[in-house]
Amino acid sequence: MDNRKKRWFSNLLLRMITNNKKNKNIWIFGAWKGNYKDNAKTLFEYCSINCPEIKCYFFVNNKIDYDFIVANNMNAVLINSIEAKRISRVAGVCFYTNGLDDFGEKIYCYNSYKVSLWHGVGYKGIYLTDIRYKDSLLKKIYRLLFSYVARNLTIATSKFIAEHFVKSFGLKKNSNIFITGQPRNEILLKSKPSNRIISYLPTYRKNNKFNYVIQDFIDYFNTESGIDFLSNNNFIIKYKLHPLSKGINTKSNKFFMETKEDTQVLLCESNTVITDYSSVIMDFAITGRQTIIFAPDYNEFMKNDGMIEEAKELYNLNTISFNIEDLKLQLINGDSLSPLINKIFNIDCDGNYSKKIVSYLRKAINI
Numbered sequence: 001m002d003n004r005k006k007r008w009f010s011n012l013l014l015r016m017i018t019n020n021k022k023n024k025n026i027w028i029f030g031a032w033k034g035n036y037k038d039n040a041k042t043l044f045e046y047c048s049i050n051c052p053e054i055k056c057y058f059f060v061n062n063k064i065d066y067d068f069i070v071a072n073n074m075n076a077v078l079i080n081s082i083e084a085k086r087i088s089r090v091a092g093v094c095f096y097t098n099g100l101d102d103f104g105e106k107i108y109c110y111n112s113y114k115v116s117l118w119h120g121v122g123y124k125g126i127y128l129t130d131i132r133y134k135d136s137l138l139k140k141i142y143r144l145l146f147s148y149v150a151r152n153l154t155i156a157t158s159k160f161i162a163e164h165f166v167k168s169f170g171l172k173k174n175s176n177i178f179i180t181g182q183p184r185n186e187i188l189l190k191s192k193p194s195n196r197i198i199s200y201l202p203t204y205r206k207n208n209k210f211n212y213v214i215q216d217f218i219d220y221f222n223t224e225s226g227i228d229f230l231s232n233n234n235f236i237i238k239y240k241l242h243p244l245s246k247g248i249n250t251k252s253n254k255f256f257m258e259t260k261e262d263t264q265v266l267l268c269e270s271n272t273v274i275t276d277y278s279s280v281i282m283d284f285a286i287t288g289r290q291t292i293i294f295a296p297d298y299n300e301f302m303k304n305d306g307m308i309e310e311a312k313e314l315y316n317l318n319t320i321s322f323n324i325e326d327l328k329l330q331l332i333n334g335d336s337l338s339p340l341i342n343k344i345f346n347i348d349c350d351g352n353y354s355k356k357i358v359s360y361l362r363k364a365i366n367i
Contacts, residue, residue, distance in 0.1 A: 007105055008142070008146060010106065011106065011107045011110070011146055012145055012146040014106060014108060014110065015110040015111065018089060018108055018110065018111055019089055019090070019111075020111050021090070022090060022092040022111070022112055022113075023090050023091070023092050024092035024093070024113075024366075024367045025053060025054050025055060025092065025367065026054075026055045026057075026087065026090055026091045026092055026093075027047060027055070027056050027057070027091065027092065027093040027094070028056075028057045028058075028059060028077075028087060028088065028091040028093070028094045028095070028103065028109060028112075029041075029043065029056065029057070029094075029096075030058070030059045030094070030095070030097065030102030030103045031096070031097035031102055031119070032097060032102065032119070033061065033098065033101055033102055034059060034061025034062065034065075034079045034102065034104070035060070035061070035062075035065065036058060036060055036065035036068065036069065037097075038097045038117075038119050038184055039097050039118070039119065039155075039182050039183045039184045040096065040097045040102070040117055041058070041184070042184045042187075043117065043354045043357060043358075044056055044058050044095075045074070046183070046354035046355065046358070047354070048074045050355075050358075051358065056074070056075060057076065057087055058074070058075070058076050058077070059076075059077050059079050059084060059102065059104070060076055060077070060078060060079065061078070061079045061080075063078075066078055079104040080104050080105075080106075084103070084104060085106075085108055088103060088104075088107075088109040088112075089108045089109075091109050091112050092112060092113060092365065093112060093113045093114075093115060093361065093365065094109040094112045094113070094114055094115070095117055096115070096116060096117065097117050097118065097119045098118075098119055099148040099149050100114070100148045100149070100150065101148055107148075110146070110150070113152050113364075113365055114150055114151045114152050114153070115151065115152070115153045115154075115155070115357075115361065116149065116151040116153070116154045116155065116165075116169075117155050117182070118154075118155065118165075120279035120280075120282070120283070121157050121161055121182070121279050121282035121283070121345050121346070123279070123282075123311035123314070123315075124277065124311075125168070127149070127168045127169055127170075128167065128168050128169065128170055129167050129168045140170075143170055149169050151169075151171075152364075153176050153177075153178060153360075153361065154169075154171065154175060154176065154177045154178070155178055155180065155357060156178070156179050157179065157181055157182060157345055157346050157347065158179060158345050158346060158347045159179065159347070160344055160345065161179075161345060162179060165177070176364065178357065178360045179348065180348045180353050180356045180360075181346065181348045181349070181350075181351070181353040182283065182353060183353045183354045183357065184264060184283075185264075185283050185286055186351050186352070186353055186354065187268060188267055188268060188283065188284065188287050189286065189287065189349075189350075189351040190351075191267075191268035191287070193268065193270055193271045193287075193289065194269055194270075194271060195271050196236045196271070197238060197269050197271055197272075198235055198238070198270065198271065198272040198273075198274060198331070199237075199238055199240070199266050199267065199270040199272070199273045199274065200217065200237055200240075200274045200275070200294075201239070201240055201263070201266075201273060201274070201275045201278055201280050202214045202217075202241065202242065202245075202275060202276050202278065203275065203276055203277045204242035204243075204244045204245055205245070205301075206304070210297050210300060210304075211245065211246075211247055211248055212297075213276070213295075214241070215248055215249060216296075216324075217239075218239070218248070218250065218251055218256075220324050221237060221253075221255075221256040222251045222252075222253055222256060226324075227253055227254075227256070230255035230256060231255055233331070233332065235255065235331065236255050237256045237257075237274075238257055238258075238259045238266060239256070239258055239259070240258070240260070240263065240266060241258070242278075267280070267283065267284050267287075270284070271289055271290065272289065272290040272291070272292065272331065273289070273290070273291050273292070274293075274294050274327070275292075275294070276293065276294060276295045276297075276301075277295065277301060281293070281337075282341055282346065284338075285337070285342050285345070285346060286346050286349040287338075288338055288339075288342075288349075289336070289338065290331075290334060290335070290336040290338070291336050291341060292327065292330050292331070292336070292337070293314075293315065293319060293320045293321065294320075294321045294327050295315070295320050295321070296322050296323060298320055298322070311344075313340070313344060314337065314340060314341060314344060319340070
């Protein structure tokens with residue numbers, strides 16, 4: 001039996017023997033298997049400041065995040081510690097960004113009230129809707145007994161996304177889903193961008209042979225023609241590659257530069273975002289600023305990765321820039337897909353998402 005199956009059976013056993021007596025006033029938060037980031041981070045900070053009757057803990061896997069949280073007078077727990085096990089057993093509510101393994105390999109909070117914040121607005125197939133996934137009766141039984149994405153409450157940004165999550169995670173049609181925005185995006189609505197800054201944020205391509213799209217983009221804006229275009233229009237492009245992207249030759253100049261800064265910080269200072277299939281464009285659209293899809297490999301992507309049917313209203317021949325000249329024209333004209341994106345993906349663009357989620361949850365668990 002491989003390690004993955006051993007962990008699954010171990011966690012199924014823990015689900016069966018773990019104490020069901022929970023304290024509704026103890027809430028735990030996790031993201032990306034122990035990193036202090038994303039929706040869980042924003043919601044945790046809101047609750048730590050604004051809900052004094054609730055004891056909040058963020059589960060981390062490193063001392064740097066732990067020390068930062070503690071230094072800011074909030075509660076941190078190191079994953080796999082004795083304290084993590086103790087608090088997980090009694091926590092009334094757990095919030096995860098990716099899955100229950102955000103709290104460690106051993107899941108002691110399965111019987112808590114589970115809230116899935118997720119980590120982006122998806123339009124590609126995930127889990128059960130991934131075109132590569134092959135379901136079976138045995139897999140359905142496994143999911144029924146123990147699932148790392150089990151939840152009592154799902155946060156979704158629109159009716160369309162709610163339906164997508166129902167299909168992707170095998171939820172019941174009458175599942176408890178609260179439609180609002182993502183907490184991590186509250187900062188975007190308060191941001192003041194620079195008119196000069198354009199962000200290029202391409203997604204990870206599972207087949208590296210399609211990295212030519214990203215490489216061609218980088219190469220062009222390091223040519224005399226590309227630099228002149230940016231200089232003449234007073235533009236600066238900052239680009240950030242997906243952490244899993246490999247084999248791309250990065251280059252920079254005065255008007256075009258690679259950055260390692262936090263994505264949310266980069267979005268805050270940007271007046272325009274260019275991407276291909278990354279859900280970052282859905283986050284940014286709530287600001288109403290310019291959004292552009294640059295996807296010369298659209299046909300190849302559809303064959304290899306696919307896209308859920310409803311998202312094709314956004315991705316089609318009339319909305320995509322297929323080459324650099326089309327892209328330059330859109331940048332100059334100010335053409336933007338943000339209104340269309342918000343119509344499909346973002347029903348609530350008003351902010352205060354953390355406050356709304358807490359208010360909804362209080363009613364759901366009666367505190």
